[in-house]
Amino acid sequence: MKILYTNFHAGDGGGHTTYILSLAAALAGRHRVTVAAPKSSRLYASAQLLAGVEVIALEFRNRLGAMTGSGWRLRQLIARERFDIVHVNGSADHRIVMLATLGLKRTRPRIVFTKHNDLPVSGLSTWLKGKLGTDSVICVSDYTRRRLAKTVYDTKVVWVVHHGVDLGRFAPVRSEVVARLRSRWREAVPRDALVLGSIAGTDCNKGWLNMVAAVALLPAAQRERIRIVVAGRLPDALQCARVDALGMTDHVIFTGVLSDVRPLVAALDVGFVLSQRETLSFACREMMAMGKPVIVSDSGGLPENVEAGVNGWIVAPHEHEHLAQLLARLLGNRLEITLAGMAARARSVAQFSLQTFVERTEAVYQECLVRIPSLAGSGSVAEWKVQRNSG
CATH class of the missing domain: 3.40.50.2000 (Glycogen Phosphorylase B;)
Structure with a gap:
């Protein structure tokens, strides 16, 4: 698969950054992974250190002019790279990904949205993102899943995938x-x-x-x-x-x-x-x-x-x-x-294993692509299926 991760945070990014870095590092060995984030972000700096991960500087801001500029750059990137999955992680980047993919046919990727926070799910912008810019939803907890009940996202395929931790890196010491x-x-x-x-x-x-x-x-x-x-x-x-x-x-x-x-x-x-x-x-x-x-x-x-x-x-x-x-x-x-x-x-x-977290997230991508076949034609999905079956 060709996977693009996006996030809008210009600074540390907290759990969003940890989430994306964990997935990108684990999946880069068997998929083509790209991360798009502001150049001033910890995500941008840290992702550059990951082997096999391409990093692109991109601002995700809510001002109309900034949204237009970022949306056009992102649209060109998506058309050129033919991503299978774009995994969005915040309101601003989700909105710009939606705008960037409107009207795309052969090169439109599947859009996976992770609901990280418990902010209210309401308003016209949210409804548009849910209808026009979301194919699958990941909730990081059962609590988050309950928060999405009776919202626009409840009409999508919704998964609960809890965070995973590198148990070798985070381990008891003597x-x-x-x-x-x-x-x-x-x-x-x-x-x-x-x-x-x-x-x-x-x-x-x-x-x-x-x-x-x-x-x-x-x-x-x-x-x-x-x-x-x-x-x-x-x-x-x-x-x-x-x-x-x-x-x-x-x-x-x-x-x-x-x-x-x-x-x-x-x-x-x-x-x-x-x-x-x-x-x-x-x-x-x-x-x-x-x-x-x-x-x-x-x-x-x-x-x-x-x-x-x-x-x-x-x-x-x-x-x-x-x-x-x-x-x-x-x-x-x-x-x-x-x-x-x-x-x-x-x-x-x-x-809490990282392996379980990554495998369950990967399964969300695959289910989304099978349910809504991509016309991007990158070939990476078919190749990955052969590798999985032969392994």
Whole structure:
């Protein structure tokens, strides 16, 4: 197959970027993969490092002039390359792909749309994208699938494909390595501290301030035995003021953006993702794959990652008192944390593999092409079928 991935994010891109890079890297060995993204994006820079992946700089903006220019460039690219699949991942790139493919016949690719967020599905633009620019839909969680019920996308073939994690890259590390990583923090983290951490970012909707507020409720003796580590952009002035008002400045460590989160995760006791709006969370699954139990909010698709009380814990959003009670219990029961961490890794191996994620996504592409045969005539689909059958 010839596959084109698109995304509109000009900066980091968060989970969208991780999603596309994971698929592109895994599929480039057996398909012809192209990524189109803004030149200023992490996706553009990172995809250039992937063997066998072609990367094209393309802006996906909502201004009419920008949309026209990008749409024309994309239309020329599609007509020339004769892609079998265009996999769109955001509202802006989805809209431009729709415009770029209007009226195409022999060179029109099949369009697969992944619904990453839980934003409302409404409006004329969304209806047009659903009717004119979508052949198959991927939801990243059962929660997301429910959000699409009775919308324009519900009339399409809709799949649920959960995120996968590279279980070799995200794996538990030896205890002596953990001790060495913690020693780097010296006086910032007491030797017997319970280290709680999030790699989900510092945006307000990620809910990390709820963890800070919960720890602040603990008695001073317990509070001194906890440190919170948050990776992502450094907090803004309002966020810092909130931490200070809670009396927690000395208990929270901000790492800034990390090129590799694994050393941080290895040094944690417990991970957390307390997002107010989250459809699944790569961050949650990466921490669990490294053998860290996670505390998640009962919000969106987050509970789909965790079996409560076995490999993590689920708390109601903004229930600071209940979260504080859980932390007090964990402070006195390190065995519970250890066992939950082992169970988190076991669940990851059983359900979160990158291979399963890639194969299920690949099956979506193939089903779409069989159901709606492409006239592009690239030959790559037929060749891939022969390779699959002979293998």
